[in-house]
Amino acid sequence: MNETSEFHQEPVNGEVGGAPASSEQKQALISEEINRRQFLTTMLGLTGSVIGLSLAVPLTGYALSPAMVKEKTEFVPVGSVTDFKAGEPIKVNYSFRKKDGWVDTEVKKTAWVVKKDDNNITVFSPNCTHLGCGYVWDAPSKQFKCPCHGAVFSMEGEVVAGPPPRPLDRFETKVADGKLLIGKLLEGEG
Amino acid sequence: MFAKAYDWLDERLNIKGQVKEILDHPVPPHVNWLYCFGGITFTLIMLQIVTGIFLVMYYVPSPDHAYASVEYISKEVTFGKLIRNMHRLGSSGVVVMVVVHLLRVYFHGAYKKPRELNWMVGVFLLMVVMGFGFTGYLLPWDQKAYWATVVGTKMAGSVPLMGEFIIKVARGGMDLGAVTLTRFFALHIWFLPAILLGMLGAHFFMIRKQGISGPM
Known part of the structure; x- marks a missing residue:
């Protein structure tokens, strides 16, 4: 995924003093943006997994609850x-x-x-x-x-x-x- | 691993385009944390749906067993107390977040043309959420639930001329009882969710179609 989205075409902070950034600088900025995007995607997935797991555990326990009760026969x-x-x-x-x-x-x-x-x-x-x-x-x-x-x-x-x-x-x-x-x-x- | 599975799916279903369109669409630069309230409301609603589905596994909407089955969930089912309280407190959370979301839209003037329709759907959704709260409140069938519903339905019954009719429809008779409980239960788990999901679909479709409103 190295296509630029709309965001990357907006003026970037890297252009100091109005001087146009060199193509190398632009390239560096774009790859930095992509890294940031990947980081956010990973964090999103991680957070989602943690939330999902902390939901799945109690819900599974809840549904399987009867199987965890020990049958005891009284005289x-x-x-x-x-x-x-x-x-x-x-x-x-x-x-x-x-x-x-x-x-x-x-x-x-x-x-x-x-x-x-x-x-x-x-x-x-x-x-x-x-x-x-x-x-x-x-x-x-x-x-x-x-x-x-x-x-x-x-x-x-x-x-x-x-x-x-x-x-x-x-x-x-x-x-x-x-x-x-x-x-x-x-x-x-x- | 995921990328490979995704490629496999895409090869057969050609979905990458649509997924990108739905999940990866650009958001205007003025959007900030204040724009999260609708999303938070939706997240809470999804939690309500999941915990609600699980609660029905042990709950019985009958005067004989409603209270005992709720006790059973809280005291004997593994994680039952957690699931029940997520649903109980989550409902307050939904009401709070819906109101905060509404206030944000109001103060940003985001209800103005061309978004009047979406505002109206939103107000209708607020009433649906209130309906969830009112019908769900009766289900534990304890003193608080019973008398709150007596009072609530009596208020509706104070309407001139129509009063008695409204009370009979709401309670399933003149008195609060078994029929009230089953109809509140049916409203709470089937009728209202169906309406809610339909209206949410419209709400989300319109926000996508019209885009997020401009800066103040």
Whole structure:
């Protein structure tokens, strides 16, 4: 870009005492002007980048904000330990309050509680590990049966028959003040 | 690197001429810092547009959730407080700069022939900016927002004969409520921006066509 813009044709300060500047002087002035122009262009780009970046960082953080929140599961009570009888799985309905952004909602869920004795209680997720159907307890055969594709689970959650890829998923459990609480859902292993 | 990418684009689109025409045009020698106010206003408006778009990501224009969603933005969203306050304080900045820009044009007499039309568009833009301020003020749905809008719409309702009609149109009924909030929201994020951008286009087209007014 070494074309002269309108500005460079105006009288330049370099012409001291009215004497016309030599062509060399003019050339020097023009190249100086171009350098100044390049400097300003660079500074403009730099300032623009700084402003753009200082905008882009907060805006990106703002948009990605939900991904930075750590999900934490709290233990929720599902009933008293004495509510359950050994060897007799019971389907429990439980609810807890959940913060959904700015909305405080009540979530209703179910789970299967299997008690062997007071110190040995397992809580299963109510969904079959095959495709997520809800299974039922078949008292005569003492097995869990899924109506969708004929899956059968033992009382311990092991796969007895059918297509499920793994045993039933179970919740972390703990007992406090005689109450049974469940926490994180753990994937059935096997 | 940029020069190479630019050459590549130019080779295909032949844009160098137009870009030079738009970005590299000469400015008369008498122009000084006083001539920056319009540009500053436009820069602030662009910031308002960007931060506003992001605010809509979490804001809900419903009496049940408006206040809670604004709280959520301020307290829980990363940089939410910054973005919200940029928008909130930026709005005051736009009003201030629009007025300063107007005063500069007025005292330089730059509204005179042939620029009367552009002055009129500018005054209309001032009203649009005020409209943004009035509708945006309600959206946080806190006490201040609610009562300011009660008062503001009631003032409009004091017009003889038409008063009740105006109040009903402004509030979406006799009382301030859910309908008021959604219509103010719609005005704030769709209607007014569309009008604003159209008028700004005309404003900028005219200043380019007529050039910057001469020295005092």
